[in-house]
Amino acid sequence: MLDEHGKAWSYRAKWAYLLFVVFVLLLPVFYIIYISFNEHGFGAAIYEFTVDWYRVVLGDRMLVASLEWTAYLAVGAVASAVPLGLLAAKFCKSSRNKVPFVTLMLMPLFVPADIMGSSLLVFFKNLNGFFEWLSDSLGVTWFYGWFELGFLTALIGQIVYTLPYAFIVILITMSRYRVQQTEAARSCGATAWQAFRDVEFPQIRAGVFSACAFVTILSFNEATRTALLKGGFDTFQNVLVSQMLNIGMSGESYAMAGIMSVIPMVVIGSILIITLIRSDRLERVARAKAAAVMSN
Amino acid sequence: MQADSGVEVVDLSKNYGSVVALKSVSFKIRSGQYFVLLGPSGGGKTTLLRLIGGFMRPSSGNILFHDQDLTSLPPNERPTSMVFQSYALFPHMTVEKNISYGLKLRKLPKTETASKVGRALELVGLKGLNDRMPHELSGGQQQRVQLARSLVLESDVLLLDEPLASLDAKLRKEMCLELKRLQEQVGITFIHVTHNQEEAMTIADRIAIIAGGELIEEGSPRDIYERPQKQFTAGFIGDNNLFEGTVMGQVGSDVKVDLGYARIEVPARESIITEGEEVSVSVRSELLQLVDPDDDSLNRIPATYVEEVYLGLTTSHLVRLSNGTEVVIRQVSEDEGFSKFSSGQEVKIGWQKSSARLHPD
Numbered sequence A: 001m002l003d004e005h006g007k008a009w010s011y012r013a014k015w016a017y018l019l020f021v022v023f024v025l026l027l028p029v030f031y032i033i034y035i036s037f038n039e040h041g042f043g044a045a046i047y048e049f050t051v052d053w054y055r056v057v058l059g060d061r062m063l064v065a066s067l068e069w070t071a072y073l074a075v076g077a078v079a080s081a082v083p084l085g086l087l088a089a090k091f092c093k094s095s096r097n098k099v100p101f102v103t104l105m106l107m108p109l110f111v112p113a114d115i116m117g118s119s120l121l122v123f124f125k126n127l128n129g130f131f132e133w134l135s136d137s138l139g140v141t142w143f144y145g146w147f148e149l150g151f152l153t154a155l156i157g158q159i160v161y162t163l164p165y166a167f168i169v170i171l172i173t174m175s176r177y178r179v180q181q182t183e184a185a186r187s188c189g190a191t192a193w194q195a196f197r198d199v200e201f202p203q204i205r206a207g208v209f210s211a212c213a214f215v216t217i218l219s220f221n222e223a224t225r226t227a228l229l230k231g232g233f234d235t236f237q238n239v240l241v242s243q244m245l246n247i248g249m250s251g252e253s254y255a256m257a258g259i260m261s262v263i264p265m266v267v268i269g270s271i272l273i274i275t276l277i278r279s280d281r282l283e284r285v286a287r288a289k290a291a292a293v294m295s296n
Numbered sequence B: 001m002q003a004d005s006g007v008e009v010v011d012l013s014k015n016y017g018s019v020v021a022l023k024s025v026s027f028k029i030r031s032g033q034y035f036v037l038l039g040p041s042g043g044g045k046t047t048l049l050r051l052i053g054g055f056m057r058p059s060s061g062n063i064l065f066h067d068q069d070l071t072s073l074p075p076n077e078r079p080t081s082m083v084f085q086s087y088a089l090f091p092h093m094t095v096e097k098n099i100s101y102g103l104k105l106r107k108l109p110k111t112e113t114a115s116k117v118g119r120a121l122e123l124v125g126l127k128g129l130n131d132r133m134p135h136e137l138s139g140g141q142q143q144r145v146q147l148a149r150s151l152v153l154e155s156d157v158l159l160l161d162e163p164l165a166s167l168d169a170k171l172r173k174e175m176c177l178e179l180k181r182l183q184e185q186v187g188i189t190f191i192h193v194t195h196n197q198e199e200a201m202t203i204a205d206r207i208a209i210i211a212g213g214e215l216i217e218e219g220s221p222r223d224i225y226e227r228p229q230k231q232f233t234a235g236f237i238g239d240n241n242l243f244e245g246t247v248m249g250q251v252g253s254d255v256k257v258d259l260g261y262a263r264i265e266v267p268a269r270e271s272i273i274t275e276g277e278e279v280s281v282s283v284r285s286e287l288l289q290l291v292d293p294d295d296d297s298l299n300r301i302p303a304t305y306v307e308e309v310y311l312g313l314t315t316s317h318l319v320r321l322s323n324g325t326e327v328v329i330r331q332v333s334e335d336e337g338f339s340k341f342s343s344g345q346e347v348k349i350g351w352q353k354s355s356a357r358l359h360p361d
Helices: A008-036 A052-059 A061-094 A098-110 A113-138 A151-174 A179-187 A192-221 A224-229 A236-246 A251-295 B045-053 B095-105 B110-123 B139-151 B169-186 B197-203 B221-226 B231-236
Strands: B005-016 B019-030 B034-038 B060-065 B080-083 B157-161 B189-194 B206-211 B214-219 B240-251 B254-258 B263-267 B278-284 B289-291 B300-310 B314-321 B326-332 B346-350 B356-359
Touching: A008 A251, A052 A061, A052 A251, A061 A098, A061 A151, A061 A192, A061 A236, A098 A151, A113 A151, A113 A224, A151 A192, A151 A224, A179 A192, A179 B080, A179 B139, A192 A236, A192 A251, A224 A236, A236 A251, B005 B045, B005 B189, B019 B045, B019 B060, B019 B189, B019 B206, B019 B214, B034 B045, B034 B197, B045 B080, B045 B157, B045 B189, B080 B139, B095 B110, B095 B139, B110 B139, B110 B169, B139 B169, B169 B189, B169 B197, B189 B197, B197 B221, B206 B221, B206 B231, B214 B221, B214 B231, B231 B240, B231 B278, B231 B356, B240 B263, B254 B278, B263 B356, B289 B326
Parallel strands: B034 B189, B034 B206, B080 B157, B157 B189
Antiparallel strands: B005 B019, B005 B060, B206 B214, B240 B254, B240 B278, B254 B263, B278 B356, B289 B346, B300 B314, B300 B346, B314 B326
């Protein structure tokens, strides 16, 4: 309890309120998951537990393929956006004038998803046209299809979307890091890379891993930009949205929604639990050492 | 025989755009010397230290270690190690891992590393604290770990950037003596940045006064304190009183100066003084005396007594000259708890001719 003059019941009431808000926010999601386990689907008078809808989803080759594409995109987005976000955060931390830099980095967030998606679509179409013209002019075929809509363009769209989030998450963690520690490492004989690996990264690791989790979730949940830029393949989210718009919600759709909701919750929950266990362990070690010193 | 130049700084300058942080500074530091860069905050001393350490690139000039120009080398390739003001211990490593970090990078065998770390911990008086984390140490202990981490590398030059600034006054005094002892023990060159003149006087073999990005003056602590060459040094070091005046002429080895409200005589300096030149004269507060108002001998100035401030060992008397300048006279406190002077009383201050320093700048 931070306010030592506060009443215990008010402290409990604040927590109860917080949990209530979270419960209300997540109630529709829990309800969808609940329905996804009902053999008779939404609105049925009888509830019979089943995992058949999940079996149907995972037995559908098209859905599994879309799940795979979703995973590939997520891996690609993490592998690109997180290192780029880390580099940008490092540069921002070392620059004197941080506000313009942060503003520029966050700019893509202020552009609506459909506008950004269609802008990228036009951009890639033109770029592809330029490369085809270049190929024809040079009499080679090498530049053909570089920016045709497909995995690469969808990935670039997701990187543009997730990079600002990765950047800001890492930058916040980095703000507690003291640059003197890098200089101290350099003064001990470390190269710039060794100083980053041994001294800086262990202290910003939590931010980098959080950024990975965040980008994964954002990538899984992204539909608009991907739908415009994906070309000939489908992501899980695109299939779900398409199903909802064209044939309405089926038991299969609820199972898909369940999968899409549970995955982020499991990822975030695991990070939280690991972080809590780790900080609890560190606190116990510190207390044990302090007790040993006090008893001397 | 010429003394070995451990570190030599030649015409070193550093600009940040149009801002000049350091202006063509040059000096030499002998190997094994405790050299202090002293000056007011923002004067350029930390910039100078960071340039020596390779954490910044100079705009112009060179840095030589044992007569070898290493200006373009990064910090990890220089024969230096550095102790920072604070926050520089690696918080995720134990004391032992902090100290052994540099040795690990050098890929030393584990047994050798362990023995060197043990010796370094003993040297700084932290034996047995190997497994502590930095946050479990006091400020003084953390600075000792930083020292051990630097000393264990056996570099030629140890750079210390205000290492005692974050410590309380008592601990700072203890650590000052400790640093001096350590330097004598290990025998390497220490370059120490501070704005605290007491700290500088306690530890330095030589002091360089740095202000406004320039090297104002360099010398032994005694020279700097007792015989400051420059007016800035006289104003910065010790408790000096400065009198502005005009040269009336030279009589033998003395210069006559007209202060406007009094005429004084000051020993001449090597530099040529011309009649009518504007000069300043410095006299340390402990060399000034309150004299009899009827005393008309040389170097006596009428003043009005303002107040006394009891400082324990000494008492400061504040007087005001006829032009409004306030002058401090510091004397060893007397047994009597009451003052011989009252506010507004007409008095005279005086000093021995040899106590004054003439500053033509």
